Amino acid sequence: MIVTKATNTFLPTPTVVRGNSRASIHQAREATRAFTDQLSPAPDPNLADTLVLVVSELVTNAVRHGGGRYTLELTAGPDAVRVAVSDPSPLPPRERTPDLNGGTGGFGWHMIRRLAANVAITPGPGQGKTVHAALLC
Template sequence: MNSTMISITSTPPVPTVVQGDNAVGISQARRAARAFTDRLTPAPGPDMADTLVLVVSELVTNALRHGGGHYTLELTAGPDTVTAAVSDPNPAHPRERNPDLGGGSGGFGWHMIRRLTHHLTITPGPGYGKTIHAQLPR
């Protein structure tokens, strides 16, 4: 009896790097995250792709608002995970604050990022700043 074995291999795409220093950079980062997930083989489910876009949007927005007005986003993928690493020039770690339910001044982003990610770390650098690594299951 002949049997044919089919193997699906995944080749991680080349990391995607995006830099920005204004509000236009937020939409650029979201588009880059969506394009990155579209190139993954095997493709992640739509929920994971949407979650990555949301996490990237929040991280980049926080970097622009609280991290010194400039960010570098690097997207990478392994066999089981996708990682968004956002660097900014401010060494201060994000801090949780109570969300503003009436005034619209925010406070939801860091809570959301922590809830949506599988693993979250903050490392020093590059330079004087910090990098937040947000990992999601693939």
């Protein structure tokens, strides 16, 4: 826990979640909701919902396309909430045309890039990558 005196803001310690299955995606969403519930002042409910959606899409992409496992790290600062999702695949996310009829997806990466104020991809850990997203408070 960190309390900044200048802004009287409570910033929880980073939250880390590891998962390796579709079932763990729910765990990541729950951990994200618990993380936002600890922030003080409380974020706008729309921001909290958007953060849960971004996390859900990032960890789903990691499970489906990034090697089947992920590490999620959530951090907060006075002006932004940050998400980092690492997976073992070195391949960056790619845009594809959303499947409007077959239900095979294609919406996630578009949503992430639209909802986050900043998105970046860095190499590592190991041979994998980390996708970073920031949402402004």
